[in-house]
Amino acid sequence: xxxxxxxxxxxxxxxxxxxxxxxxxxxxxxxxxxxxxxxxxxxxxxxxxxxxxxxxxxxxxxxxxxxxxxxxxxxxxxxxxxxxxxxxxxxxxxxxxxxxxxxxxxxxxxxxxxxxxxxxxxxxxxxxxxxxxxxxxxxxxxxxxxxxxxxxxxxxxxxxxxxxxxxxxxxxxxxxxxxxxxxxxxxxxxxxxxxxxxxxxxxxxxxxxxxxxxxxxxxxxxxxxxxxxxxxxxxxxxxxxxxxxxxxxxxxxxxxxxxxxxxxxxxxxxxxxxxxxxxxxxxxxxxxxxxxxxxxxxxxxxxxxxxxxxxxxxxxxxxxxxxxxxxxxxxxxxxxxxxxxxxxxxxxxxxxx
Amino acid sequence: xxxxxxxxxxxxxxxxxxxxxxxxxxxxxxxxxxxxxxxxxxxxxxxxxxxxxxxxxxxxxxxxxxxxxxxxxxxxxxxxxxxxxxxxxxxxxxxxxxxxxxxxxxxxxxxxxxxxxxxxxxxxxxxxxxxxxxxxxxxxxxxxxxxxxxxxxxxxxxxxxxxxxxxxxxxxxxxxxxxxxxxxxxxxxxxxxxxxxxxxxxxxxxxxxxxxxxxxxxxxxxxxxxxxxxxxxxxxxxxxxxxxxxxxxxxxxxxxxxxxxxxxxxxxxxxxxxxxxxxxxxxxxxxxxxxxxxxxxxxxxxxxxxxxxxxxxxxxxxxxxxxxxxxxxxxxxxxxxxxxxxxxxxxxxxxxxxxxxxxxxxxxx
Numbered sequence: 001x002x003x004x005x006x007x008x009x010x011x012x013x014x015x016x017x018x019x020x021x022x023x024x025x026x027x028x029x030x031x032x033x034x035x036x037x038x039x040x041x042x043x044x045x046x047x048x049x050x051x052x053x054x055x056x057x058x059x060x061x062x063x064x065x066x067x068x069x070x071x072x073x074x075x076x077x078x079x080x081x082x083x084x085x086x087x088x089x090x091x092x093x094x095x096x097x098x099x100x101x102x103x104x105x106x107x108x109x110x111x112x113x114x115x116x117x118x119x120x121x122x123x124x125x126x127x128x129x130x131x132x133x134x135x136x137x138x139x140x141x142x143x144x145x146x147x148x149x150x151x152x153x154x155x156x157x158x159x160x161x162x163x164x165x166x167x168x169x170x171x172x173x174x175x176x177x178x179x180x181x182x183x184x185x186x187x188x189x190x191x192x193x194x195x196x197x198x199x200x201x202x203x204x205x206x207x208x209x210x211x212x213x214x215x216x217x218x219x220x221x222x223x224x225x226x227x228x229x230x231x232x233x234x235x236x237x238x239x240x241x242x243x244x245x246x247x248x249x250x251x252x253x254x255x256x257x258x259x260x261x262x263x264x265x266x267x268x269x270x271x272x273x274x275x276x277x278x279x280x281x282x283x284x285x286x287x288x289x290x291x292x293x294x295x296x297x298x299x300x301x302x303x304x305x306x307x308x309x310x311x312x313x314x315x316x317x318x319x320x321x322x323x324x325x326x327x328x329x330x331x332x333x334x335x336x337x338x339x340x341x342x343x344x345x346x347x348x349x350x351x352x353x
Numbered sequence: 354x355x356x357x358x359x360x361x362x363x364x365x366x367x368x369x370x371x372x373x374x375x376x377x378x379x380x381x382x383x384x385x386x387x388x389x390x391x392x393x394x395x396x397x398x399x400x401x402x403x404x405x406x407x408x409x410x411x412x413x414x415x416x417x418x419x420x421x422x423x424x425x426x427x428x429x430x431x432x433x434x435x436x437x438x439x440x441x442x443x444x445x446x447x448x449x450x451x452x453x454x455x456x457x458x459x460x461x462x463x464x465x466x467x468x469x470x471x472x473x474x475x476x477x478x479x480x481x482x483x484x485x486x487x488x489x490x491x492x493x494x495x496x497x498x499x500x501x502x503x504x505x506x507x508x509x510x511x512x513x514x515x516x517x518x519x520x521x522x523x524x525x526x527x528x529x530x531x532x533x534x535x536x537x538x539x540x541x542x543x544x545x546x547x548x549x550x551x552x553x554x555x556x557x558x559x560x561x562x563x564x565x566x567x568x569x570x571x572x573x574x575x576x577x578x579x580x581x582x583x584x585x586x587x588x589x590x591x592x593x594x595x596x597x598x599x600x601x602x603x604x605x606x607x608x609x610x611x612x613x614x615x616x617x618x619x620x621x622x623x624x625x626x627x628x629x630x631x632x633x634x635x636x637x638x639x640x641x642x643x644x645x646x647x648x649x650x651x652x653x654x655x656x657x658x659x660x661x662x663x664x665x666x667x668x669x670x671x672x673x674x675x676x677x678x679x680x681x682x683x684x685x686x687x688x689x690x691x692x693x694x695x696x697x698x699x700x701x702x703x704x705x706x707x708x709x710x711x712x713x714x715x716x717x718x
Binding site for chain 2: 016050051053079080082084085087089090091092093094095096097098099100101102103120121124125129130131132133134135136137138140169170172192193194220221267268269270271272299302303306
């Protein structure tokens with residue numbers, strides 16, 4: 001008869017980071033770029049664990065299409081920093097098999113837009129493997145790359161995949177908005193035994209901030225309060241968090257103080273922090289750089305309605321990209337994306353209603 | 354059983370398979386007959402609605418699974434498509450776990466979460482049955498990549514070779530072309546075995562694949578050693594396949610096999626088989642691989658006689674009957690099992706509605 005022992009692939013058998021350790025300070029003078037923070041997280045894990053390798057288009061000899069993996073080939077050699085052909089279905093599927101075997105692949109998609117041709121391995125295999133094998137094999141794998149509109153790249157290269165992909169159970173999703181979180185979240189993603197979809201933004205790779213030299217692990221499912229206020233709760237993740245902060249600073253000058261929450265991970269979603277904030281402000285605006293229909297903002301608002309409907313003094317409001325394909329023209333692209341002006345306007349409408 | 358049907362009659366040239374002991378060949382005979390019998394009872398159980406979903410029967414193709422798996426080591430990884438019961442049994446899966454899986458029971462190899470198309474067996478290095486046509490082909494490259502990485506980068510274990518099975522219907526998928534390219538490019542020791550039974554579901558090969566008379570050209574296009582094997586005679590399978598395995602293992606590079614075989618049943622249990630004639634099926638049944646090996650063992654090796662063959666079949670019948678009985682009596686998964694095995698590291702707030710957790714240990718582990 002089968003005993004109810006713990007899952008063999010559970011974290012009981014995999015050493016996990018010590019999340020009780022306090023995180024190093026966010027403030028300091030070690031100013032580096034977002035892309036360097038990503039590289040530091042990967043390189044540290046690769047030094048610790050031989051099973052970890054990096055594969056993707058131009059990651060090795062070209063030193064990264066966006067220079068995220070600059071210098072890694074020199075340190076780790078071509079057996080662990082692997083240039084792939086432009087063949088996402090192939091190499092994402094190959095890494096699925098490698099992860100089942102016991103390696104810990106980091107798969108770089110130059111753009112998440114290109115991951116769509118790898119939908120079968122990343123959506124139909126990886127997140128379901130543990131389940132359909134009855135707990136025999138999981139896929140400890142990190143898929144990472146640029147998400148969202150870049151600079152005028154047009155419709156096919158500007159995907160925000162979070163709304164589409166976060167729908168699938170079995171995966172975790174992290175979306176950092178700044179260099180400090182990028183390093184700490186990616187370190188956690190690589191160490192986690194489950195598949196993690198890690199969404200970066202080409203537009204942020206050059207952003208600079210203090211990033212501690214040591215490796216640190218930011219627990220998944222813990223939002224960061226970027227700014228405190230009592231007028232409205234601003235919920236966002238990824239690049240638009242920065243637009244929310246910018247909008248909140250301008251609004252503060254007008255006497256409107258916003259609570260700005262950076263979710264940092266979508267699955268798990270720190271709904272508890274959102275609820276706590278909404279109970280304080282009684283108003284909420286969700287800012288999401290993917291499309292509105294059946295997206296992350298819809299999910300967040302649904303959960304708010306389910307869990308603190310009576311605390312709301314105004315219906316929840318969302319600011320998404322416009323519900324059209326991504327345009328090329330500069331002005332159109334700006335208007336298409338959530339931007340500080342659109343966010344501020346939404347906040348004012350909610351506060352002044 | 355026709356005693357005279359032996360492919361090697363009159364073949365005086367020494368063959369690699371001559372070195373196989375009688376015991377080993379009797380084991381193979383038993384393994385093939387076990388698959389045949391297992392599939393017969395699977396069809397019955399399906400017709401009695403004890404098994405649901407899609408169910409693909411392996412009868413006719415036994416020499417492929419048994420002969421190829423018989424040519425590799427136990428810790429060489431194996432991955433395949435959805436017609437997977439035969440390979441699972443050939444790989445050593447307990448028929449009870451295999452049948453219980455199809456009955457949707459907790460004692461099944463995937464705790465009743467996978468079904469007929471998803472036979473996984475970690476202790477036997479079987480990385481699944483996979484349902485999407487061609488999906489397993491990049492996975493096969495990945496298993497071989499990882500095995501090579503383990504040996505080369507981590508200095509652990511020895512040289513391995515991975516087997517990746519696909520049907521002729523899968524050769525048209527883009528994923529397979531990408532997998533072939535990667536396997537050749539990275540020099541990955543994976544052997545792609547195309548179980549060419551002539552049909553992609555109900556579409557004959559000349560109607561689904563261009564230049565289908567020359568499949569080897571596809572492997573060769575990537576510089577991959579490509580071999581055609583007559584898969585109805587298991588001795589011939591060994592003669593041709595074993596040296597290929599040795600070479601791929603030694604040189605750590607891929608291979609491509611056009612493995613000619615035939616399935617006796619329809620594509621799946623719901624296939625009325627309007628696309629082929631009974632005569633065609635009968636023609637292949639006359640060259641049956643089990644009868645073939647039996648004839649060899651009886652007439653040329655004197656390793657089995659009518660009585661011992663009868664006893665073997667009876668024993669197998671009993672084993673499969675027990676597997677069905679076991680599956681019948683096994684446990685329906687508790688509703689709580691819905692939420693287990695979704696995450697290896699379940700955390701709060703991963704879902705608005707589900708609370709994930711660890712569940713019953715897999716019976717194979």
